[in-house]
Amino acid sequence: MGRLFGTDGVRGVANEGLTAEMALGLSVAAGHVLAWGSPRRSHEEGAVHDGARPTAVVGRDPRASGEFLEAAVVAGLASAGVDVLRVGVLPTPAVAHLTGAFGADLGVMLSASHNPMPDNGIKFFARGGHKLPDEVEDRIEDLYWQHESGERQWDRPVGAGVGRVTDHGEGADTYVAHLVGVLPNRLDGLTVVVDAAHGAASRVSPEAFTRAGAEVITIGAEPDGLNINDGCGSTHLAGLRAAVLEHGADLGVAHDGDADRCLAVDATGAEVDGDQILTVLALGLRAAGQLRRDTVVATVMSNLGFKLALEREGIELLQTSVGDRYVLEEMKRGGYALGGEQSGHVIVLDHATTGDGTLTGLMLAARVAATGKPLAELAGAMRRLPQVLVNVPDVDKSRVSTQAELAAAVTEAERELGETGRVLLRSSGTEPLVRVMVEAADEEQARTVAERLADVVKSTLG
Structure with a gap:
């Protein structure tokens, strides 16, 4: 029996792999x-509920399936003696913030993030709005x-x-006020396009940018329960590029369905990925004396150009396994301020407990406003090395790290690439496939090396 929890909660096709039951x-179980598994602390001052029972905050993205799954989650919690604050359609980081x-x-x-509409997922947060470590997920799953x-x-x-x-209908305003309140400066004079992916940030992200002073053009902000991530948002940037160029905007930001990530487009229409965003924010935080220990945490999927850019600036890069939860664990362990992923999950630990796409976009725009430099110039501090990713499906991903012939092929590829290249083979956390990633000058x-290694993966693990 496979593990239910993946790299980011429990996910599957709603009403098929992920049922109401x-x-x-x-x-x-959660x-x-x-709530009941350990002695509870009294609620903090200002808590909405202040009684004998524990409290849960429940939110969702606008997928149609979220309606029946929300009902099931609320019923389960209430039947376990937990009071529920139902905050409605809000981003994942908003639910995390409100939990704290x-x-x-x-x-x-309830969200499947950037996945297509038929999928959905359940993410749990512990007290304070923190993601769960593996051992706590295992306890929930075992129970x-x-x-x-029938054992229990x-x-x-x-x-x-x-x-x-x-x-609780005031959660959105509470969250937006928090975002605007932590910005280092206002965005007056900037024109920003926001693509909300017809997702959970369709209301709050444009509102936050507007309150911060920007002129906002909004696209992808008319969710109907069926159109989330459909040709828009952080996985489809063409619409954002077109809108930025049409309106002569200073920059555009794109979220995924639950708005825990952010990618950007500069005024020329060029993509600014998560590694480049981290570079811009790292330099800004260091200039403000807020980049603790001059260190950024990212995953092994980060572009080699990101590491080289930070080295030139005297900033250390610590790398973790893929998944923003592992980035967060390392940040908390070492007390670091900034971390994230190339995909646009960016964690600013002083202001959020998880990746927050709206906060990331706001801070990126604030850096543009503070410096007076275009985003293209700021992002130019990092030069992306060519990176080719090949997904190899229908293989035994459990043997990717132990197959001798495959290991020899990787060693030969690394020798061929030298110090200006890199090879990474990784098993997917949610699908039966192996990802082959190769970087080179x-x-x-x-591409040649990646395709060659993909063939070896097929022949040895098929």
Whole structure:
């Protein structure tokens, strides 16, 4: 039986791999582990609920399936004796922020992030709005399977012991006020295009940029439950490029469905990826004396050009496994201020407990406004080396690190590339495939080596 939790919660096709029954059961298990599993602290001052029962914040993105999955999650939590604050359609980082701001015992977000509309997912947050470590996810999953197999029955409160459900409509305003309040400077004079991917940030991201002083052109902000990520947002930048050029904007930012990531486009229409955004923010934080230990945390998927750019500036790069949760764990362990992924998950730990696409876009725009330099010039501090990624499906990904012939092929490729190139083979956390990534100073060389290694993966792991 495979592990339910992947790199970012439990995810699957809604009503097929991820059913209402599963959502309900996982929520009951999470309620027991996160709310009742250890002595609870009293709620912080200002908490919306201040009673004997624990509290959960529940939000979702606008997918149609989120409606029935939200109902299942709320029912599961309330049946476990947990009071629920239902905050509606909000970004993942907003739910994380409100979990901490309200002194809640846990948070739940229903979203499949950048995945297509038929998918959905469940993400749990612990007290303070923090993502769960593997061992806590394992406890929730073990408890869920014990109940599913009949080994354990739930403790079911009755009467006044059941959880109460409250709709909390002020969460969006609380979150936007937080974002604008932490910016180092206003955005007056900037024109910004925001592509909200018809997702969870369709309201809050344009509102935040407007309150911060920017003139905002909004696209991809008319969610109907079916159009999330459909030809828009951070996975489809063509519409953002066109809008930036049409309106002569200073920059554009694009979110994914749950707005925990941000990619950008400069005034010329060129893409600014997560590595470049991290470079710009790192230099800005260091100039303000806020880049603790002159260190940035990123994953092994970061472009080699990112590492070289930071080295030129005297900034250290620490690299982790793929997944913003691992970046966050390293940041918390070492007390670092900035980290993220090439995909646009950027964590500014002084102001957020998870990747926050709206905050990232605001801080990027604030740097443009503060320096008076165009985004293209700021992002030019990093030169991306050609990077080729080949996905090899239908292979035994569990043997990617142990197959001798494959290891020999990787060693030979690394010798061929030398110090100006890099090879990375990684098993997908959510699909039966292996990702082959090759970087080189020359794109043709990177492609040739990547395709050669992909063939070896097929022949040895197929």
